[in-house]
Amino acid sequence: MRFVIAPDSYKGCLTSAEAGQIMARALREEMPDSEIHIVPMADGGEGTVDALVKAAGGQLVRTQITGPLGELTESFFGIIEDSEDSVAVIETAAICGLPMVPEERRNPMLTTTRGLGETIREALNLGIRRFVIGLGGSATNDGGLGMLTALGARFKLKDGSAAEGFGRELGALSEASFEGLDSRLSECRIIIACDVTNPLLGELGASYVFGPQKGATPEQVLELDAAMRHYAGLVERQLSKPLRDTPGTGAAGGLGFAFIALGAQLVPGAQIVEDMTGLGGLIAAADWVFTGEGRSDRQTLYGKLPYHVAQLAKKAGKPVTLISGSLGEGSEELHAHFTGCFSIVRAPSDLEANLEAAEFNLFECTRSVARLILHTFADSRQTGNPDE
DSSP states (O other): OEEEEOOOOBTTTBOHHHHHHHHHHHHHHHOTTOEEEEOOOOOSSTTHHHHHHHHHTOEEEEEEEEOTTSOEEEEEEEEEEOSSOEEEEEETHHHHBGGGSOGGGOOGGGOBOHHHHHHHHHHHHTTOOEEEEEOTTBOOOSTTHHHHHHTTOEEEETTSOBOOOBGGGGGGEEEEEOTTSOGGGGGOEEEEEOOOOOOSSSTTSHHHHHTGGGTOOHHHHHHHHHHHHHHHHHHHHHHTSOOTTSTTTTHHHHHHHHHHHTTOEEEOHHHHHHHHHTHHHHHHTOSEEEEOOSEESGGGGTTOHHHHHHHHHHHHTOOEEEEESEEOTTGGGGGGTOSEEEEOOOSSOOHHHHHHTHHHHHHHHHHHHHHHHHHHHHHHHHTTOTTO
16 A cells, blocks of 8 residues: 655654654554655645655755844754755754743844844855745744844934844844845745734734743734834835735744745745655655644644645545644544545544654554554445455
């Protein structure tokens, strides 16, 4: 049989690549002659580089860049070769991500996206002119000020000094200039992996919606939104075009705004993975599809990665099995889209115990499903209906 395994990460315990390998092992335990394609999925957040590099046979590049708090930190990006040229794959979560900031130090006034600009510049130095950049999981709310500064844009503060690129500086800006912007950017095609459609400003914008989870107090949310409005006005006047209401400009604390200012294209993360890995074609040639995530519930149907995989399987007329860490509220609604939905939890236990047992439980659950598939196909062959 031919299988495609395309899981999301099981957050807190397994990357999408690790989950795929575990599921493949379980399938081979029951069907050793199976042909298995593992396509780790990611949506632009943590794990995007790892997923795409593994799926496309790329390589990792280790870097030293400015971290979210302004400190020197180690990070990475990926390089993938295709029929045209090299593509740099970058994830914001690995450069200025929320987990990189201790909880007691989370304050979007004090964080920066400068390291992202430094990473892009390093890829430019390697001759790369195509980029796929994931925006999920940032600790920042600087509107991309830090990134633009690292790429050569100049922002002056009201006291005459140059802005360094932190959230606290947005309201104190007096001038913006893109004259010094790295000229090589004009040669680039930048694709942004982003499932967020929020505008930059207002109650649905970056500061209001995402600021609190990054440590912003209610007072800071108001201050940041007003400062972002001031910053947006400077940038829009400099570029002579309105940008702030474009869907996705509020992503990653306003990084979407900065990227759109650079001419980037925002695309759903799952679509990028599909395009770069040929997932649709693999599913069309498969007999069965497996996917999964840490927790599946009603929200899975609102564009999460397993749902995207299910839609591709439906289009190709292939059965698709969902194996998740747990099934939550509204999970019964998933049955209309998946051939079967399974939770790997084997017995009542706490979260820590489930995380520790995730590898074993995922293996055993997948193996049980594989036995069911094996015997179903065996029975079909015996009755002369192999396609049932």
